[in-house]
Amino acid sequence: MPDEALSxxxxxxxxxxxxxxxxxxxxxxxxxxxxxxxxxxPPEGYDPREEIMDRVVAAIKTCYDPxxxxxxxxxxxxxxxxxxxxxxxxxxxxxxSPMCPVAGELPEQVRQAVLGVEDVNEVKIELVWEPPWHQGxxxxxxxxxxxxx
Numbered sequence: 383m384p385d386e387a388l389s390x391x392x393x394x395x396x397x398x399x400x401x402x403x404x405x406x407x408x409x410x411x412x413x414x415x416x417x418x419x420x421x422x423x424p425p426e427g428y429d430p431r432e433e434i435m436d437r438v439v440a441a442i443k444t445c446y447d448p449x450x451x452x453x454x455x456x457x458x459x460x461x462x463x464x465x466x467x468x469x470x471x472x473x474x475x476x477x478x479s480p481m482c483p484v485a486g487e488l489p490e491q492v493r494q495a496v497l498g499v500e501d502v503n504e505v506k507i508e509l510v511w512e513p514p515w516h517q518g519x520x521x522x523x524x525x526x527x528x529x530x531x
Contacts, residue, residue, distance in 0.1 A: 430501075431465050431469070434465065434469060434499065434501050434502065435463065435465060437499045437500070438463060438465070438471055438496050438499050438502065439455060439463070441495040441496050441498060441499050442454065442455045442460055442463070442473075442492060442495060442496065443455045443456070444495050445488065445491050445492050445495055447459070447477070447478060447482070447484065447488065448483075448484060449478075449483075450478070450528070451527065451528075452520070452523075452524045452527050452528060454475070454488070454492070455521075456520065456521045456523050456524035456527075457478070457519070457520055457521075457524055458515065458519030458520050458521065458524070459475050459476055459477065459478070459515060459519075460473060460474075460475050461474040461475060461476060461510060462474040465502075468503055469501055469502055469503045470502075470503050470504040470505075470506070471496055471502055471504070471505045471506070472505075472506045472508070473492065473493075473496070473505070473506070473507050473508065474508045474510050475488075475489060475492060475507060475508070475509060475510070476509065476510055476511060476514075476515045477509070477515065478515055479515075480511060485509070489507040489509050490507075492507055493505045493506075493507045517530065
């Protein structure tokens with residue numbers, strides 16, 4: 383009887399045969415490289431810097447002159463925002479007045495906000511006084527918020 387029980391059990395495979403079978407099984411299960419679609423290419427003329435610049439402007443809009451409840455972008459305090467091919471950003475900005483109490487803090491606040499934008503490497507802020515800022519530089523949105531119509 384013991385011989386009969388042994389004959390009904392499956393035999394353990396030879397280690398070399400088991401390895402060969404495993405390779406054959408995994409090779410047949412491996413996806414054919416032709417089955418994968420190619421990575422989509424960006425549309426012709428696409429420049430990732432445009433998307434980054436949108437995020438830079440959004441970051442700038444988080445900065446406020448503490449005396450005016452409107453962000454500095456809508457106030458018209460940002461005169462220029464440029465980005466080079468290495469994603470370094472240069473910003474020319476002004477303040478509502480040369481005597482502004484946040485003259486030392488606001489440019490650094492803007493720099494830190496823009497540095498927080500993913501894919502931006504360096505940020506240089508230039509505080510400029512020409513042309514002098516005036517209320518006519520505010521956006522319509524800012525004028526509406528401040529009831530200046």
